[in-house]
Amino acid sequence: MVIDINNNFSSNASSASRNRATAPTTGKDTPAQAETIPAKSGKDQVVISEQAQGLRKLQTSIGNLPDVDSDRVNALRQAIAEGKFEINADRIAENMLNQDALLR
Template identity: 40%
Template sequence: MKVDNSGKPITPSGVKPGTTRLPAKADATETSGKPRTDNVELTSTSLRMQALEGALNKQPTVDSARVAEIRQAISEGRFKINADVIADKLVASVKELLAKRED
């Protein structure tokens, strides 16, 4: 690859030779004299989603009472593990993940 050392400046398209910057776009305040304002309207569905999100954020991520109950059952030897149920749920989970991947 050869480097061009001709000394000519490279000008982007749309720029007149001799200028050093692209022309600035006019700001909305320059043309109308008033500051530009933006309006946002939230639908009732969006407001409902925000309320639900706030309610979910207040919920604990772990049910401490259930964890304590299971811990107690394990320590007393009452907790039974059903390997067939666990295997079935794992297979169903993998099928669901593969189905989402195909979409």
């Protein structure tokens, strides 16, 4: 094989290797089994899974929710002002432990 100064392979041995697509491997010496979708009119296509579409809808729904529940905040302010707000330390500790367990 001959290589010219522009790092292009000579046409006698390299045209076949340049036109040949390389297949990804799975760690073995065999090509990966990939699902191929025939492209229409030579354009690439992207297919988004149903799971990804569902996650996008959830993300949009969550994004549309208000950041603060104003009614709940007002009710808590009123309860604190009236001295009716009770702190349940056991419940707070239990929830903190549950959150910690989720992170493990």
